[in-house]
Amino acid sequence: MQRFEHYDWPFFEERHRRLASEADAWIRANAVDEEEPDSTCRALVRKLGAARLLDHCVSAAPDVRSIALLREVFAYHHGLADFAFAMQGLGSGPIVLAGTEAQKKAWLPKAARGEAIAAFALSEPEAGSDVAASSSVARKENGVWRITGTKTWISNGGIADFYVTFARTDEGLSAFIVEAPEADASERIDLIAPHPMSTVKFRDARGELLGEAGQGFKLAMRNLDVFRTTVAGAALGFARRALDEALARAKDRRMFGGRLADLQITQAKLADMATGIESAALLTYKSAWKKDTTELRTTRDSAMAKMQATETAQSVVDAAVQIFGGLGVTRGQMVERLYREVRALRIYEGATEVQKVVIARQLLR
Numbered sequence: 019m020q021r022f023e024h025y026d027w028p029f030f031e032e033r034h035r036r037l038a039s040e041a042d043a044w045i046r047a048n049a050v051d052e053e054e055p056d057s058t059c060r061a062l063v064r065k066l067g068a069a070r071l072l073d074h075c076v077s078a079a080p081d082v083r084s085i086a087l088l089r090e091v092f093a094y095h096h097g098l099a100d101f102a103f104a105m106q107g108l109g110s111g112p113i114v115l116a117g118t119e120a121q122k123k124a125w126l127p128k129a130a131r132g133e134a135i136a137a138f139a140l141s142e143p144e145a146g147s148d149v150a151a152s153s154s155v156a157r158k159e160n161g162v163w164r165i166t167g168t169k170t171w172i173s174n175g176g177i178a179d180f181y182v183t184f185a186r187t188d189e190g191l192s193a194f195i196v197e198a199p200e201a202d203a204s205e206r207i208d209l210i211a212p213h214p215m216s217t218v219k220f221r222d223a224r225g226e227l228l229g230e231a232g233q234g235f236k237l238a239m240r241n242l243d244v245f246r247t248t249v250a251g252a253a254l255g256f257a258r259r260a261l262d263e264a265l266a267r268a269k270d271r272r273m274f275g276g277r278l279a280d281l282q283i284t285q286a287k288l289a290d291m292a293t294g295i296e297s298a299a300l301l302t303y304k305s306a307w308k309k310d311t312t313e314l315r316t317t318r319d320s321a322m323a324k325m326q327a328t329e330t331a332q333s334v335v336d337a338a339v340q341i342f343g344g345l346g347v348t349r350g351q352m353v354e355r356l357y358r359e360v361r362a363l364r365i366y367e368g369a370t371e372v373q374k375v376v377i378a379r380q381l382l383r
Protein backbone atom coordinates (compact mmCIF):
# COMPACT_ATOMS: atom_id res chain seq x y z
CA MET A 19 0.00 0.00 0.00
CA GLN A 20 1.42 3.36 -1.04
CA ARG A 21 -1.37 5.52 0.30
CA PHE A 22 0.84 8.42 1.46
CA GLU A 23 3.39 8.58 -1.34
CA HIS A 24 1.83 11.82 -2.60
CA TYR A 25 3.16 13.67 0.44
CA ASP A 26 6.40 13.91 -1.51
CA TRP A 27 4.66 16.40 -3.80
CA PRO A 28 6.05 19.96 -3.81
CA PHE A 29 2.83 21.20 -2.15
CA PHE A 30 4.20 19.83 1.13
CA GLU A 31 7.10 20.52 3.43
CA GLU A 32 8.99 17.99 5.51
CA ARG A 33 6.86 18.86 8.56
CA HIS A 34 3.77 17.70 6.66
CA ARG A 35 5.33 14.37 5.84
CA ARG A 36 6.31 13.85 9.49
CA LEU A 37 2.81 14.79 10.60
CA ALA A 38 1.20 12.28 8.22
CA SER A 39 3.44 9.51 9.54
CA GLU A 40 2.78 10.44 13.17
CA ALA A 41 -0.97 10.61 12.61
CA ASP A 42 -0.98 7.22 10.88
CA ALA A 43 0.81 5.65 13.83
CA TRP A 44 -1.52 7.39 16.28
CA ILE A 45 -4.78 6.23 14.71
CA ARG A 46 -3.48 2.68 14.37
CA ALA A 47 -2.88 2.66 18.12
CA ASN A 48 -6.32 4.00 19.06
CA ALA A 49 -9.35 1.82 18.58
CA VAL A 50 -12.60 3.25 17.20
CA ASP A 51 -15.97 1.74 18.15
CA GLU A 52 -18.60 2.57 15.54
CA GLU A 53 -21.38 1.09 17.67
CA GLU A 54 -20.91 3.65 20.45
CA PRO A 55 -20.40 6.93 18.55
CA ASP A 56 -21.09 9.30 21.45
CA SER A 57 -18.66 7.80 23.92
CA THR A 58 -16.17 7.05 21.15
CA CYS A 59 -16.19 10.65 19.93
CA ARG A 60 -15.73 11.99 23.44
CA ALA A 61 -12.79 9.65 23.97
CA LEU A 62 -11.29 10.46 20.57
CA VAL A 63 -11.46 14.20 21.20
CA ARG A 64 -9.73 13.78 24.55
CA LYS A 65 -7.02 11.57 23.03
CA LEU A 66 -6.53 13.89 20.04
CA GLY A 67 -6.09 16.76 22.45
CA ALA A 68 -3.62 14.86 24.61
CA ALA A 69 -1.61 14.02 21.47
CA ARG A 70 -1.62 17.74 20.51
CA LEU A 71 -3.21 16.87 17.17
CA LEU A 72 -6.14 19.23 17.78
CA ASP A 73 -3.63 22.09 17.82
CA HIS A 74 -3.70 21.90 14.03
CA CYS A 75 -7.43 22.64 13.72
CA VAL A 76 -7.87 24.87 16.78
CA SER A 77 -5.29 27.42 15.74
CA ALA A 78 -4.98 31.17 15.27
CA ALA A 79 -3.12 30.47 12.04
CA PRO A 80 -4.53 27.20 10.66
CA ASP A 81 -2.39 25.38 8.13
CA VAL A 82 -4.93 23.96 5.68
CA ARG A 83 -2.47 21.41 4.31
CA SER A 84 -1.97 19.99 7.79
CA ILE A 85 -5.70 19.79 8.48
CA ALA A 86 -6.44 18.23 5.10
CA LEU A 87 -3.73 15.59 5.35
CA LEU A 88 -4.76 14.73 8.92
CA ARG A 89 -8.33 14.28 7.72
CA GLU A 90 -7.08 12.07 4.89
CA VAL A 91 -5.10 9.87 7.26
CA PHE A 92 -7.91 9.58 9.79
CA ALA A 93 -10.60 8.93 7.15
CA TYR A 94 -8.43 6.21 5.62
CA HIS A 95 -8.68 4.32 8.91
CA HIS A 96 -12.07 5.35 10.27
CA GLY A 97 -14.62 8.03 9.46
CA LEU A 98 -15.49 8.64 13.10
CA ALA A 99 -11.90 9.65 13.83
CA ASP A 100 -12.03 12.16 10.98
CA PHE A 101 -15.38 13.41 12.28
CA ALA A 102 -14.12 13.95 15.83
CA PHE A 103 -11.07 15.84 14.61
CA ALA A 104 -12.76 18.00 11.97
CA MET A 105 -15.82 19.06 13.98
CA GLN A 106 -13.60 20.31 16.78
CA GLY A 107 -12.00 22.71 14.30
CA LEU A 108 -15.19 23.72 12.54
CA GLY A 109 -16.96 24.43 15.83
CA SER A 110 -14.19 26.50 17.37
CA GLY A 111 -13.14 28.24 14.12
CA PRO A 112 -15.46 31.26 14.48
CA ILE A 113 -14.02 31.96 17.93
CA VAL A 114 -10.52 31.87 16.44
CA LEU A 115 -11.60 34.27 13.69
CA ALA A 116 -13.75 36.75 15.63
CA GLY A 117 -13.65 36.06 19.35
CA THR A 118 -12.59 38.57 21.97
CA GLU A 119 -9.50 37.76 23.98
CA ALA A 120 -11.75 36.71 26.86
CA GLN A 121 -13.77 34.38 24.60
CA LYS A 122 -10.65 32.85 23.12
CA LYS A 123 -9.17 32.30 26.57
CA ALA A 124 -12.39 30.75 27.82
CA TRP A 125 -12.88 28.21 25.03
CA LEU A 126 -9.93 27.66 22.72
CA PRO A 127 -7.42 26.11 25.16
CA LYS A 128 -10.07 23.66 26.37
CA ALA A 129 -11.08 22.83 22.79
CA ALA A 130 -7.45 22.27 21.79
CA ARG A 131 -6.86 20.00 24.79
CA GLY A 132 -10.01 18.04 24.03
CA GLU A 133 -11.63 19.10 27.29
CA ALA A 134 -14.55 20.91 25.62
CA ILE A 135 -16.38 19.61 22.56
CA ALA A 136 -17.35 22.20 19.95
CA ALA A 137 -20.30 22.40 17.56
CA PHE A 138 -21.08 24.64 14.59
CA ALA A 139 -24.83 25.29 14.49
CA LEU A 140 -25.71 26.96 11.19
CA SER A 141 -28.22 24.85 9.23
CA GLU A 142 -31.96 25.05 9.84
CA PRO A 143 -34.90 22.94 8.63
CA GLU A 144 -35.59 25.49 5.87
CA ALA A 145 -32.11 26.99 5.60
CA GLY A 146 -29.37 24.55 4.70
CA SER A 147 -27.44 25.63 1.64
CA ASP A 148 -29.38 28.91 1.69
CA VAL A 149 -27.86 30.31 4.87
CA ALA A 150 -29.40 33.73 4.26
CA ALA A 151 -32.84 32.19 4.86
CA SER A 152 -32.06 31.55 8.54
CA SER A 153 -35.06 32.34 10.74
CA SER A 154 -33.58 32.02 14.23
CA VAL A 155 -33.73 35.34 16.08
CA ALA A 156 -31.76 36.98 18.87
CA ARG A 157 -32.80 39.96 20.96
CA LYS A 158 -31.02 41.85 23.70
CA GLU A 159 -32.78 42.18 27.03
CA ASN A 160 -31.18 43.99 29.97
CA GLY A 161 -27.78 43.59 28.36
CA VAL A 162 -28.23 39.83 27.73
CA TRP A 163 -28.69 38.24 24.32
CA ARG A 164 -31.56 35.73 24.10
CA ILE A 165 -31.81 33.34 21.14
CA THR A 166 -34.85 31.48 19.86
CA GLY A 167 -34.84 29.11 16.92
CA THR A 168 -34.15 25.62 15.66
CA LYS A 169 -30.98 24.30 14.07
CA THR A 170 -30.68 20.87 12.50
CA TRP A 171 -28.09 18.47 11.10
CA ILE A 172 -25.77 19.69 13.85
CA SER A 173 -22.67 17.55 14.21
CA ASN A 174 -21.71 16.91 17.84
CA GLY A 175 -25.27 17.83 18.78
CA GLY A 176 -25.98 16.19 22.11
CA ILE A 177 -22.35 15.83 23.18
CA ALA A 178 -21.05 19.38 22.60
CA ASP A 179 -20.08 21.66 25.48
CA PHE A 180 -20.73 24.77 23.43
CA TYR A 181 -22.44 25.73 20.18
CA VAL A 182 -21.41 28.54 17.87
CA THR A 183 -24.80 29.42 16.42
CA PHE A 184 -26.27 32.06 14.16
CA ALA A 185 -29.43 34.13 14.56
CA ARG A 186 -30.98 37.29 13.16
CA THR A 187 -30.61 40.57 15.02
CA ASP A 188 -31.66 44.07 13.97
CA GLU A 189 -28.27 44.39 12.27
CA GLY A 190 -28.59 41.13 10.32
CA LEU A 191 -27.31 37.58 10.82
CA SER A 192 -25.08 37.44 13.89
CA ALA A 193 -22.99 34.78 15.62
CA PHE A 194 -23.22 33.69 19.25
CA ILE A 195 -21.55 31.29 21.66
CA VAL A 196 -24.17 29.26 23.51
CA GLU A 197 -23.19 26.89 26.29
CA ALA A 198 -24.69 23.39 26.19
CA PRO A 199 -27.09 23.75 29.18
CA GLU A 200 -28.89 26.53 27.27
CA ALA A 201 -29.56 24.26 24.26
CA ASP A 202 -32.01 21.39 23.83
CA ALA A 203 -30.18 18.78 21.76
CA SER A 204 -32.31 15.84 22.81
CA GLU A 205 -33.76 15.23 19.32
CA ARG A 206 -31.10 12.98 17.91
CA ILE A 207 -30.72 12.20 14.20
CA ASP A 208 -29.84 8.65 13.13
CA LEU A 209 -27.49 8.51 10.15
CA ILE A 210 -26.43 5.68 7.88
CA ALA A 211 -22.91 6.22 9.28
CA PRO A 212 -23.34 6.60 13.07
CA HIS A 213 -22.12 10.04 14.11
CA PRO A 214 -23.31 12.24 16.99
CA MET A 215 -25.88 14.54 15.38
CA SER A 216 -29.07 16.22 16.49
CA THR A 217 -31.60 18.95 15.99
CA VAL A 218 -30.80 21.73 18.47
CA LYS A 219 -33.53 23.99 19.81
CA PHE A 220 -32.90 27.33 21.47
CA ARG A 221 -35.77 28.65 23.57
CA ASP A 222 -34.85 32.06 24.93
CA ALA A 223 -31.33 30.71 25.29
CA ARG A 224 -28.64 32.93 26.74
CA GLY A 225 -25.85 33.58 24.23
CA GLU A 226 -22.70 35.64 23.97
CA LEU A 227 -22.25 37.76 20.85
CA LEU A 228 -19.31 36.59 18.75
CA GLY A 229 -17.77 39.30 16.59
CA GLU A 230 -19.86 42.22 15.42
CA ALA A 231 -23.63 42.12 15.20
CA GLY A 232 -24.75 41.68 11.61
CA GLN A 233 -21.48 40.08 10.50
CA GLY A 234 -22.50 36.49 11.10
CA PHE A 235 -22.88 35.49 7.46
CA LYS A 236 -19.38 36.69 6.59
CA LEU A 237 -17.99 34.92 9.65
CA ALA A 238 -19.68 31.64 8.74
CA MET A 239 -18.35 31.83 5.18
CA ARG A 240 -14.82 32.68 6.38
CA ASN A 241 -14.92 29.63 8.64
CA LEU A 242 -16.18 27.37 5.88
CA ASP A 243 -13.54 28.77 3.53
CA VAL A 244 -10.86 27.34 5.81
CA PHE A 245 -12.44 23.93 6.29
CA ARG A 246 -14.10 23.24 2.91
CA THR A 247 -10.85 22.11 1.28
CA THR A 248 -10.27 19.73 4.18
CA VAL A 249 -13.53 17.92 3.38
CA ALA A 250 -11.79 16.98 0.15
CA GLY A 251 -8.94 15.59 2.25
CA ALA A 252 -11.35 13.31 4.07
CA ALA A 253 -12.83 12.19 0.76
CA LEU A 254 -9.36 11.23 -0.44
CA GLY A 255 -8.85 9.12 2.66
CA PHE A 256 -12.06 7.19 2.03
CA ALA A 257 -11.23 6.79 -1.66
CA ARG A 258 -7.66 5.58 -1.09
CA ARG A 259 -8.84 2.99 1.43
CA ALA A 260 -11.51 1.80 -1.01
CA LEU A 261 -8.91 1.41 -3.76
CA ASP A 262 -6.57 -0.53 -1.47
CA GLU A 263 -9.42 -2.83 -0.45
CA ALA A 264 -10.45 -3.31 -4.07
CA LEU A 265 -6.88 -4.10 -5.16
CA ALA A 266 -6.49 -6.73 -2.44
CA ARG A 267 -9.85 -8.30 -3.30
CA ALA A 268 -9.13 -8.35 -7.04
CA LYS A 269 -5.79 -10.08 -6.46
CA ASP A 270 -7.21 -12.71 -4.10
CA ARG A 271 -10.58 -13.48 -5.67
CA ARG A 272 -10.51 -16.58 -7.89
CA MET A 273 -12.76 -16.34 -10.94
CA PHE A 274 -13.05 -18.07 -14.33
CA GLY A 275 -9.88 -20.04 -13.80
CA GLY A 276 -7.81 -17.03 -12.79
CA ARG A 277 -8.01 -13.98 -10.61
CA LEU A 278 -10.55 -11.19 -10.72
CA ALA A 279 -7.58 -8.88 -11.31
CA ASP A 280 -6.75 -10.70 -14.56
CA LEU A 281 -9.95 -9.54 -16.21
CA GLN A 282 -9.52 -6.46 -18.38
CA ILE A 283 -12.82 -5.03 -17.20
CA THR A 284 -11.52 -5.14 -13.64
CA GLN A 285 -8.23 -3.57 -14.66
CA ALA A 286 -10.07 -0.74 -16.43
CA LYS A 287 -12.13 -0.08 -13.31
CA LEU A 288 -9.04 0.00 -11.11
CA ALA A 289 -7.29 2.36 -13.53
CA ASP A 290 -10.25 4.75 -13.47
CA MET A 291 -10.33 4.65 -9.67
CA ALA A 292 -6.63 5.42 -9.30
CA THR A 293 -6.64 8.18 -11.91
CA GLY A 294 -9.68 9.84 -10.37
CA ILE A 295 -8.07 9.82 -6.93
CA GLU A 296 -4.82 11.37 -8.15
CA SER A 297 -6.68 14.06 -10.09
CA ALA A 298 -8.79 14.95 -7.07
CA ALA A 299 -5.72 14.96 -4.82
CA LEU A 300 -3.96 17.46 -7.06
CA LEU A 301 -6.93 19.83 -6.88
CA THR A 302 -7.21 19.35 -3.13
CA TYR A 303 -3.64 20.05 -2.21
CA LYS A 304 -3.23 22.82 -4.74
CA SER A 305 -6.16 24.56 -3.02
CA ALA A 306 -4.67 23.95 0.44
CA TRP A 307 -1.21 25.12 -0.66
CA LYS A 308 -2.67 28.27 -2.21
CA LYS A 309 -4.61 29.08 0.97
CA ASP A 310 -1.51 28.57 3.11
CA THR A 311 1.12 30.32 1.02
CA THR A 312 -0.54 33.16 -0.88
CA GLU A 313 -2.87 36.06 -0.26
CA LEU A 314 -4.99 35.09 -3.24
CA ARG A 315 -8.65 34.24 -2.85
CA THR A 316 -9.29 30.49 -2.88
CA THR A 317 -13.08 30.35 -3.14
CA ARG A 318 -13.06 28.74 -6.59
CA ASP A 319 -10.17 26.43 -5.74
CA SER A 320 -11.78 25.10 -2.58
CA ALA A 321 -15.13 24.62 -4.33
CA MET A 322 -13.47 22.67 -7.14
CA ALA A 323 -11.50 20.55 -4.68
CA LYS A 324 -14.50 19.79 -2.52
CA MET A 325 -16.71 18.93 -5.48
CA GLN A 326 -14.20 16.80 -7.38
CA ALA A 327 -12.85 14.91 -4.39
CA THR A 328 -16.22 14.04 -2.90
CA GLU A 329 -17.77 13.05 -6.21
CA THR A 330 -14.70 10.97 -7.05
CA ALA A 331 -14.70 9.31 -3.65
CA GLN A 332 -18.33 8.33 -4.06
CA SER A 333 -17.64 6.69 -7.43
CA VAL A 334 -14.46 4.98 -6.20
CA VAL A 335 -16.17 3.52 -3.14
CA ASP A 336 -19.10 2.37 -5.29
CA ALA A 337 -16.67 0.67 -7.67
CA ALA A 338 -14.96 -1.06 -4.74
CA VAL A 339 -18.29 -2.41 -3.53
CA GLN A 340 -18.95 -3.71 -7.05
CA ILE A 341 -15.59 -5.49 -7.13
CA PHE A 342 -16.43 -7.16 -3.81
CA GLY A 343 -19.78 -8.33 -5.19
CA GLY A 344 -22.25 -9.61 -2.61
CA LEU A 345 -19.63 -9.41 0.09
CA GLY A 346 -19.44 -5.66 -0.51
CA VAL A 347 -22.91 -5.03 0.86
CA THR A 348 -22.40 -7.22 3.91
CA ARG A 349 -22.41 -5.31 7.17
CA GLY A 350 -18.98 -5.32 8.77
CA GLN A 351 -17.00 -5.23 5.56
CA MET A 352 -14.72 -2.22 5.20
CA VAL A 353 -16.13 -1.25 1.80
CA GLU A 354 -19.67 -1.40 3.19
CA ARG A 355 -18.66 0.99 5.96
CA LEU A 356 -16.95 3.28 3.48
CA TYR A 357 -20.12 3.29 1.37
CA ARG A 358 -22.09 4.59 4.35
CA GLU A 359 -19.41 7.07 5.39
CA VAL A 360 -18.70 8.71 2.06
CA ARG A 361 -22.21 9.69 1.02
CA ALA A 362 -22.64 12.65 3.38
CA LEU A 363 -19.52 14.39 2.06
CA ARG A 364 -21.31 15.36 -1.15
CA ILE A 365 -23.85 17.29 0.95
CA TYR A 366 -22.35 18.91 4.03
CA GLU A 367 -20.41 22.19 3.96
CA GLY A 368 -22.01 22.97 0.62
CA ALA A 369 -23.58 20.33 -1.61
CA THR A 370 -22.04 19.54 -4.99
CA GLU A 371 -24.72 21.60 -6.71
CA VAL A 372 -23.81 24.61 -4.57
CA GLN A 373 -20.13 24.19 -5.40
CA LYS A 374 -20.98 24.30 -9.10
CA VAL A 375 -22.82 27.59 -8.58
CA VAL A 376 -19.84 28.98 -6.65
CA ILE A 377 -17.40 27.93 -9.38
CA ALA A 378 -19.54 29.37 -12.15
CA ARG A 379 -20.00 32.68 -10.35
CA GLN A 380 -16.26 32.97 -9.83
CA LEU A 381 -15.69 32.30 -13.54
CA LEU A 382 -18.24 34.93 -14.53
CA ARG A 383 -16.95 37.65 -12.20
